[in-house]
Amino acid sequence: MASNLSYLLILLLLLVHHSSALPSKITKKSLFHGKRGFYKNPNKHYSDSYGFTMYYYNQTIDHFNYAPSSYTVFSQRYAVNSSFWGGPSYPILVYLGAEEPLEPQLFIVDTIAPVAQRYKALIVFTEHRFYGESNPYGNMNISLQNETGRGYFSSAQALADYAEILLHIKNDLSTDKSPIIVFGGSYGGMLASWFRLKYPHIALGALASSAPILYFEGITPQDAYYNVASKDFMDASSTCYDSIKESWGQIDEIASKPGGLAFLTQQFNTCTPLQTAAELTDVLESLFLGAAQYDEPPNLSVKTICGGVDGAGSNASFVDRVVAGLRAYGALSSCLEIEDENPSEIDLGWSWQYCSEMVMPIGNGNNTMFASPPFDMNRTIEECFDDYGVAPRPHWITTYYGGFDIKKVLRKFGSNIIFSNGLRDPYSSGGVLEDLSLTIVALPTKEGSHCLDLIPPSPDDPDWLVLQRETEANIIGEWFLEYYGATMN
Secondary structure: HHHHHHHHHHHHHHHHHHHHOOOOOOOOOEOOOOOEOOOOOOOOOOEEEEEEEEEEEEOOOOOOOOOHHOEEEEEEEEEEOOOOOOOOOOOOEOOOOOOOOHHHHHHHHHHHHHHHHHOEEEEEEEEEOOOOOOOOOOOHHHHHHHOHHHHHHOHHHHHHHHHHHHHHHHHHHHOOOOOOEEEEOHHHHHHHHHHHHHOOOOOOOOEEEEEOOOOOOOOOOOHHHHHHHHHHHHOOOHHHHHHHHHHHHHHHHHHHHOOOOHHHHOOEEEEEOOOOOOHHHHHHHHHHHHHHHHOOOOHHHHHHHHHHHHHHOOOOOHHHHHHHHHHHHHHOOOOOOOOOOOOHHHHHHHHHHHHHHOOOOOOOOOOOOOOOOOOOHHHHHHHHHOOOOOOOOHHHHHEEEEEEEEHHHHHHHOEEEEEEEEEOOOOHOOOOOOOOOOOOEEEEEEOOOOOOOOOOOOOOHHHHHHHHHHHHHHHHHHHHHHHHHHHHO
C-alpha cells in the first residue's frame, strides 16, 4: 500500500505542475421556468464514448427515522465507468444526480473523462431518488399521490442516499483509501457543495457549478435573476432590450381588442388558440429567460434573438420585432406550445421539491425588461397547499445547510469546494462569487452561462472556457496531492 501511495504522490506532483504556467485561479473580472422548476438545456447530448455499467443498490427509504416502515428499501440506480481507473487507492469522481433521470445527465462524462484520465480515476454517476428508475413507488405520478411516500422526497434524503452508495462502492471495490470528489450542476451543484459540508469524511472536495445556494430566504434580492437576464439583453443591444420591454404593453393592447387574440395566435403560430394575453407573455418570458441562462458560445442565444429583433427594422411594430427575434432563435420553427398538458417527470418532481423545501423567491422587479409581478410568498403557499395539502418551508434550506454569513461561517470549518459561475447566467446572482477561504474558491467567468464548464468540450470553446476547466482540474489535483501526502505520513 505504501509503495502504491508513493507512486500516486509522484504522479500527482507531475500532473499538477505540468500545467504550472496556468494560474491557479481565474482572474476575477440560473432558469426559473414558468411557475416552478429549473429550465433544462435543450442542447444536451450524450456521447457513449466511454462505457458505463449500470448497478442497483438496495436503498433505505428513510435515513432519519427508526420506525419499522423506515427500513423499507427501493432500487436506486448508479452507473460506473472504470475506463481510466488505476485501481484501489486511486481517486473516484462522482457526478451527483439532480432533478432528472440518469441518462440525460450522462453526457457530462465527456467533461469529467479528461480529469479521470489525468488522475486515473473511477467515474460514478448517481440517480436522484424519485427520478428515472430510482422511484420507490414506480413512477412520479403515483409517488406524488402518496402523501407519506412523497415526504421521503427531499435533498437531505438524497444526500444520505449518495453517502450510502459511495461507501458501498468503496467497500465493494476494496478501495477504502480512494479520495472522492463530487461534481454537480445547478440543483446538483447545490447538492455537491452541501454533500462536502455534510459528509466531509466521504467526499474530499466538490465542484459546484452554477449552484445558487444563496437564493433562499432573502439572502439574494428576489429580482436579481431577472436583473441579470435583462442585463444580458441590454449588453447585446439596447434597442433589442427596449423593443422587448415595450412589446408586453403592445401585446396586452392587441389582446384587448376584438379579434386581437386570434391575431396574436396567428402571429406567434401558437399550437392552440390563445385565451388570454398572459398565456403568451408567460411563454415568451420563459423563452427569453432560458436564452439568457443558456447563452452559450459559439451560438449565443441572446445575440441571435436580438439580431432578429433589430433586423426587423424600426418601422416594424414591437410585436413584429419580437416575432422576428423568435424566428431567428428557431422558437417558431414549429408551433409555439402554450401549455404542456402532459408535464414531464422533471416538471412534476421539481414542483414537489419547490413546494416542500426548495423555495427560491425569484420574482421580477422595477428595473428589468420584463412585465411579470414580483415574487409573492402568500400566493406560493396557497398554490402549493392546493396542489399538495402542505405549505412550503421557506426557512428550512438555510436552517439545515446554512447560507447567512456564509463567508464568516465556512471560513472557520469548510474546505475544498469550487464554486464556478458564469456571470451571464441569471442564477449566478444567487451563487458564491468570491473566495470564502483559501480552499473554498470562486471561479466566476464574465462570459459564462449556466453550467457551461460541465458542457462537454468542443473545438469551438473560447480560450477562457478551456482555461476554466483546466484550472478546476488543477485545483482538484492539488487536493489529491495534499491528501496522498497526508495519507503517506
